[in-house]
Amino acid sequence: MGYENAWLNYRRLQGSAESTYFSSDCTDSQGRTARTAIEELKRAAREIFGLDMQEKSGTQDAGICLKLNREAAAGEEGYHIYEKDGRVTVESAGGRGLLYGSFALIRMLQTGRKIGGADLTEVPQNPIRILNHWDNMDGSIERGYSGNSFFFQDQKVLVNDRTRAYARLAASVGINASVINNVNVKGNATKLITETYRRELQEMAEIFADYGISLYLSLNFAAPMEIGGLDSADPLDENVREWWSRQMEDVFTGIPNFGGFLVKADSEGRPGPFTYGRTHADGANMLADAAAPYNGTIIWRCFVYNCQQDWRDRKTDRARSGYDNFMPLDGQFRENVVLQIKNGPMDFQVREPVSPLLGGLKKTNQILEVQIAQEYTGQQRHVCYLIPMFKEVLGFHTYCEKEKDTVADLVIGRTYGQTRCGMAAVANTGDDENWTGHDLAAANLYGFGRLAFHTDLSSEEIAGEWIRCTFGMQPEVVEKVSRILMMSWPAYEKYTSPLGIGWMVNPGYHYGPNVDGYEYDRWGTYHRADHMGIGVDRSSGGTGYAQQYHEPNASMYEKIETCPEELLLFFHHVPYSFRLKTGKTLIQHIYDSHFEGAEDVEKMVAEWESLREFLPEKIYQRVLARFEHQKEHSKEWRDQINSYFWRKSFVEDEKHRTIY
């Protein structure tokens, strides 16, 4: 057993009473996922108890019984686990439910919960729980920080043991869909929909299907021209529509359990319907019509903005662009189109307000897109446990309706009754032994799956589960690693860009501090700092972005007095002398939070160092090396940011610490 199994790192349980259930199992389902579930239970029995589980045919004899019941209240993906008379039943209306239930049962062992007397029903809340891999055909991963792709290498599709290991990990936390290629579809990736790669994708899809995962692909909107020999990709062109219909037929009928397509169009240089004077709805619907006969889903990204902005222009506001582009189209999309909306209006910064499209759109299927690849949050060299951020997003009241108005309500379909909706995460995996580069970054992959399944789980609960599954149940480890995880996002926020302003990173690779890195660039990402203050006025007197929210959010953001302070500089240009609720001036807050953030890292490192005796040396050292980098790098952040503002404002630090 090793850490290559991440949180499925089963440990021997000695003298556990639970072992009795794991002597035999059975199922009445003929399905492939139930089959997988049985295999997983056997593996767990072997690895945890050293038992060779016997498979029984009669559901009355087995210690664990997977019971398919088409009428089960938990539905096809949910499960009911109950213990009675020394026997455990996992019941579901579908094979996926049986598989998820089996993993849940194993997780009970891993986390030390009693099976005896169990009576647990869980139903996944988000219908679509999807990973977006930004993997390229050459084996590189855009914004990948964990090695190379395990889906592609040298322009070839890889199908091997890692494929199965991946599917297993994903399914164990309830992921039911995966887009394997980068949303920026170029070169050979455009051909993934053709015969060229069909056989390998079939093989992969079979493995995925064993684990209840639908394979998705990102597609290239210009494919009809690039590989179809057409002279147009106009979504209203009959030839183009026919071409797509043929492609879709081939893909959906040729690849088992194929889910659909993810599309980045008219965004950052990618082709799209704008070229032909068509709308995003025209583009998405054309694809949706072609996919409809196979019940295929078209996931259309809302990450559309002007990336050729002039920094001198203070009227254009990138934050507005998603709403401006997509709100007029609300209600125009086909039933099998889903708009995928990033959590914030910019791009995965350490702190952003919730996108006003969430709660804005009322007649459109929606997926919330988060990024567990830590592009702007330390690139898996810094620890940054992101579940608390996602929790805040999910809990945000949009006031789109009087009740059921949170982001969670919207994306799980509770508000408007949609069924094609859910959560997507830009994945943080690669071919590194530990999957995620930084061992602690796996908590985000685990956590995303668990949270998408059950949005009411707390960050602490998820952290606790992940730690126990990964490192075992020793209280010191659980307590300290949990503390590290829970400190990590606030710490990262403190020592990087202040109060929601974001973007103070090196352009291009987005790592490390560079206060003016994007200030005079074309990407619409500015802080507007001068000698007197900093921030972007997005009130009515500024870009008007605050007014894209429903009341009372609009008014709350509109006024500097009511704007949540963690977003103060996102919404307002604020003098350094402005007093925050703490009584501190803005500039003093910048200094203090940066010193604090770097100190927090030292605390995290100390916590980790105290765990040496409890952890395998290899893991301990691997994480320690990254912590040591984080410690130095957080000081670099602290010093650059503080020096920048000190040199600009000439306001002394009240505590007279060293600023350069």
Place this chain on the structure above:
Amino acid sequence: MGYENAWLNYRRLQGSAESTYFSSDCTDSQGRTARTAIEELKRAAREIFGLDMQEKSGTQDAGICLKLNREAAAGEEGYHIYEKDGRVTVESAGGRGLLYGSFALIRMLQTGRKIGGADLTEVPQNPIRILNHWDNMDGSIERGYSGNSFFFQDQKVLVNDRTRAYARLAASVGINASVINNVNVKGNATKLITETYRRELQEMAEIFADYGISLYLSLNFAAPMEIGGLDSADPLDENVREWWSRQMEDVFTGIPNFGGFLVKADSEGRPGPFTYGRTHADGANMLADAAAPYNGTIIWRCFVYNCQQDWRDRKTDRARSGYDNFMPLDGQFRENVVLQIKNGPMDFQVREPVSPLLGGLKKTNQILEVQIAQEYTGQQRHVCYLIPMFKEVLGFHTYCEKEKDTVADLVIGRTYGQTRCGMAAVANTGDDENWTGHDLAAANLYGFGRLAFHTDLSSEEIAGEWIRCTFGMQPEVVEKVSRILMMSWPAYEKYTSPLGIGWMVNPGYHYGPNVDGYEYDRWGTYHRADHMGIGVDRSSGGTGYAQQYHEPNASMYEKIETCPEELLLFFHHVPYSFRLKTGKTLIQHIYDSHFEGAEDVEKMVAEWESLREFLPEKIYQRVLARFEHQKEHSKEWRDQINSYFWRKSFVEDEKHRTIY
């Protein structure tokens, strides 16, 4: 005839009396360069007069006679051109002199000077006039802005018509040596000294020899380990010394007219003697001893500094490093070692003081290194005629002696009587049709050769020659292009970083404004701007760099009152409120100069636009396209720099122009 011949773009002269000389020629030399000279005269006769020049055997009969006279006062590289009784004699003690004299004669035609009555003696001042090409074996060129290499492609050495065309161009302006590969010697380039590439280099060297050019190579100090199978490159290790001796023997005896080696050691990550606790003298002398039997030259670069500096450290000063590293070694180098010293102590910024090593070193051979590749001066997308900068450098009084103390005196060997010395230029050529990307950038290649030959030529004279040779003698063209060239460096300086501070560029590729781009980085290149002022204190109270100069320069730079204003921020941290000699404050100067610089570009563009009727449309448009970019880009510079300082200082522009 086309512009692929650059300034050897011969035009027909109709009804010119000079044609009579070009009916026949002869030479009494058997040498290969004299042979080349005859061929060049024939070509000129054909292209300029449509004459098929007859070659005579008797020196009395010919219109032009190349006369080899071992006693000639002009020496082996100089020439005496005189006309008598309708016959022209070019006399020299060497074949190179005959070749240079022939090109000079042709240039007289190109520039409209009369041959009748000519009596002209010219002797090249710099013994070594060398181009440094930073070409890589894969065909790329480090800091190359004119396409790909014509020396290398796909790990192969190229020898073809372009090789000859290059040698011809170089020789026509008196270049007598060329280093064809990048000073950063990696991969296959390390093997250029081995049999692998011997045959191609022999062929290339033969062509170079026809034009009097010695082939040089850059070498990899770690070659004994990387390709020699040794476990050390220690210059005092006998095995290493023997290895190098064998290599040198092979190279010098195997490649005709081979000149020697250029070495970048212990610099920016390149290997060198420091690894073994040896000095640069140990390293250079070891190579020099191996090359001595063949009279080979080792050119050792002084570009050595700490490139892992902490920006928070204000004591370490990159400007000091060349002097600190090499002054203690003065007198320790072999006679066949030459130290190659960049004109300034930093790295080819638009304005730097002269390196204090020039005038510091008294017992060491020296080459002045300039860069005509416009790495920091617009990358051949902006016009920047650099000859005026080089003139300032050459004319700088170092006060190393009471007289003959200028940089020109030092590098031509007048001060200390050295003979291995001269000038090197990092070349600006590539495989672009016009050689230099921007057509006007060819003036720097031409100008470098002419200036190295004759440091007393003025910038205007050189510009005038180049324009006439390239575009013809129409007065409008000569006048306006000359005005453009002469405006260009001052304009570039105005709209980029102010008063000698440098480095406000995008890191890595060094193009475009980025005020803080290097401010928090590891390269030792800081401006230290804050709310009150800007600049680096290099006086005795600061880093002490100013004291590396002889008096009275040291005192002049030491004091803010006497420091030349164009270098003010290089030597001093100066408040924005400081009054310059114009009466303007520093901040107002920054604003004004940036507006002026951008306006100057508009003037240059207008000048160019007025020349359309006088120039071939292709050339006109090609240059115009670059000018249009320069116009926009100079505004980007203006606005970013001005906005940065306005936002930092909050001092209003007195003229209330738009600053963002």
